[in-house]
Amino acid sequence: xxxxxxxxxxxxxxxKERMFCYCIVIKEGDEVAxxxxxxxxSAYLSWTAVAMLEIGxxxxxxxxxxxxxxxxxxxxxIILAKSISTKKFGIAxxxxxFEARQKCPDLKVFPPRYDLYMTCSNAMYEIxxxxxxKVERYSVDECFLDYTESVSKFGDPVDVAYRIKDRIxxxxxxxxxxxxxxxxxxxxxxxxxKKPDRVHTLWPEEMQGKMWPLPxxxxxxxxxxxxxxxxxxxxxxxxxxAMTDPNHMKALLKSQGQLVxxxxxxxxxxxxxxxxxxxxxxxxxxxxxAYDLTQRQEAYMxxxxxxxxxxxxxxxxxxxxxxVSLSIKTNNFVSYSHQVxxxxxxxxxxxxxxxxxxxxxxxxxxxxxxxxxxxxxxxxSSDMEQLSIFxxxxxxxxxxxxxxxxxxxxxxxxxxxxxxxxxxxxTKPMQGGTNDGDYIMMGGYGL
Amino acid sequence: MKILSEPIDVxxxxxxxxxxxxxxxxxxxEEEVYHEIKxxxxxxxxxxxxxxxxxxxxxxxxxxxxxxxxxEIKYIIGECRWELYKI
Numbered sequence: 001x002x003x004x005x006x007x008x009x010x011x012x013x014x015x016k017e018r019m020f021c022y023c024i025v026i027k028e029g030d031e032v033a034x035x036x037x038x039x040x041x042s043a044y045l046s047w048t049a050v051a052m053l054e055i056g057x058x059x060x061x062x063x064x065x066x067x068x069x070x071x072x073x074x075x076x077x078i079i080l081a082k083s084i085s086t087k088k089f090g091i092a093x094x095x096x097x098f099e100a101r102q103k104c105p106d107l108k109v110f111p112p113r114y115d116l117y118m119t120c121s122n123a124m125y126e127i128x129x130x131x132x133x134k135v136e137r138y139s140v141d142e143c144f145l146d147y148t149e150s151v152s153k154f155g156d157p158v159d160v161a162y163r164i165k166d167r168i169x170x171x172x173x174x175x176x177x178x179x180x181x182x183x184x185x186x187x188x189x190x191x192x193x194k195k196p197d198r199v200h201t202l203w204p205e206e207m208q209g210k211m212w213p214l215p216x217x218x219x220x221x222x223x224x225x226x227x228x229x230x231x232x233x234x235x236x237x238x239x240x241x242a243m244t245d246p247n248h249m250k251a252l253l254k255s256q257g258q259l260v261x262x263x264x265x266x267x268x269x270x271x272x273x274x275x276x277x278x279x280x281x282x283x284x285x286x287x288x289x290a291y292d293l294t295q296r297q298e299a300y301m302x303x304x305x306x307x308x309x310x311x312x313x314x315x316x317x318x319x320x321x322x323x324v325s326l327s328i329k330t331n332n333f334v335s336y337s338h339q340v341x342x343x344x345x346x347x348x349x350x351x352x353x354x355x356x357x358x359x360x361x362x363x364x365x366x367x368x369x370x371x372x373x374x375x376x377x378x379x380x381s382s383d384m385e386q387l388s389i390f391x392x393x394x395x396x397x398x399x400x401x402x403x404x405x406x407x408x409x410x411x412x413x414x415x416x417x418x419x420x421x422x423x424x425x426x427t428k429p430m431q432g433g434t435n436d437g438d439y440i441m442m443g444g445y446g447l
Numbered sequence: 448m449k450i451l452s453e454p455i456d457v458x459x460x461x462x463x464x465x466x467x468x469x470x471x472x473x474x475x476x477e478e479e480v481y482h483e484i485k486x487x488x489x490x491x492x493x494x495x496x497x498x499x500x501x502x503x504x505x506x507x508x509x510x511x512x513x514x515x516x517x518x519e520i521k522y523i524i525g526e527c528r529w530e531l532y533k534i
Contacts, residue, residue: 055452056452119500
């Protein structure tokens with residue numbers, strides 16, 4: 001019952017967990033993976049800082065208490081990125097701007113510039129692609145690079161990591177941290193060690209010294225709630241977690257327990273998969289509204305604006321959906337969602353919107369709404385389609401209309417054509433999302 | 448030199464695969480008056496991609512108000528526009 005492989009030097013160790021002990025099998029001659037995790041330091045903030053310095057802004061905002069935050073007027077006032085000097089004020093990513101300003105009255109606040117961030121991210125990706133064909137864009141500021149097959153061409157992975165780090169700093173103007181190891185998890189944990197502008201190795205034999213003394217909350221996939229549960233049973237460091245009985249962890253946290261125990265022991269067998277090969281399982285789009293929605297008609301309009309973008313992306317991927325989901329967050333921060341499994345597959349905006357409204361009518365209890373999301377799942381290719389006698393008569397017409405609208409929008413911009421219901425209104429015709437990237441914009445490790 | 452990053456109107460020659468060659472440019476001062484400057488000499492052309500924005504930076508020399516001055520103008524490739532970058 002092999003569970004995972006751990007790389008040690010140029011050998012592979014097959015770890016079999018059995019209660020408190022391991023049975024280790026060494027296979028000679030196998031090539032150990034060399035994985036690099038590249039993480040831009042305070043990405044949004046440093047990209048904004050460099051762009052501002054380029055146009056003559058007198059201060060480097062990386063060196064003063066500064067944050068990137070959304071506009072509080074339309075209730076997007078959340079800290080997206082912060083400079084290192086905000087740490088001493090206790091300002092954290094995800095906090096409200098109001099809270100942050102109370103902690104540091106001199107705080108400088110800058111709006112996000114998503115187009116710039118995409119340009120920076122693309123430029124970083126272009127450099128990384130020179131070193132390996134296997135680069136996974138994990139988020140806008142993070143990439144995994146499988147260097148295993150490039151060792152013979154470019155040499156030692158640590159030397160190359162330094163070369164990449166210095167090139168990005170010189171050519172693009174911002175700093176990155178690079179973690180080097182034998183799997184994705186350890187490479188990621190390595191890049192999270194001391195920042196900024198550093199290269200860290202975290203080989204399995206270095207885990208004990210470098211990773212195990214860290215607080216358990218620092219381990220990837222251990223969030224606030226899990227960390228609290230673990231601390232309650234006196235597991236305070238990653239090392240404590242690694243030393244516990246995995247069955248105990250499984251009993252406490254179910255499958256998550258096994259996962260974090262594996263991670264604490266540096267066990268991760270996931271591969272670096274270039275994004276073009278990743279199968280997308282769902283598309284979602286959501287927004288926090290500028291004010292609480294209380295009228296059904298207002299909510300319908302927001303749902304339509306969200307559906308426009310969800311459906312456009314679905315069609316862009318050449319897919320059809322058979323499951324539509326709607327999520328709502330109320331003004332009291334209570335979240336709930338509702339979904340419907342369809343008999344047939346759909347990809348037109350109007351049909352997805354119809355089902356989203358149906359779901360809304362079924363689940364909304366009349367409370368003021370703060371946040372709405374529309375998602376679609378269970379894809380099938382739009383190349384082949386199972387027709388149904390229950391299909392709408394004008395289905396082909398609607399598909400052709402959507403196709404035309406998509407072409408107009410891609411050529412002349414999203415604002416070029418909009419539905420009549422949005423004319424002369426305050427509701428934006430397309431809502432949610434920040435870009436049209438096929439990967440997560442910030443953070444998140446979607447295994 | 449100080450960074451200005453002001454948009455300018457430039458008279459340029461685009462020739463085959465060569466990098467564009469600027470000849471003269473004009474800029475608007477604070478009193479909304481145009482000043483035209485002939486580029487006497489292009490000293491260096493540097494390609495940069497700071498924050499992923501591909502640009503050519505031309506280090507130039509001209510006589511401005513009777514004084515020989517060095518300055519830099521920038522061609523932002525993606526936006527097809529020029530800036531008086533540093534002076």
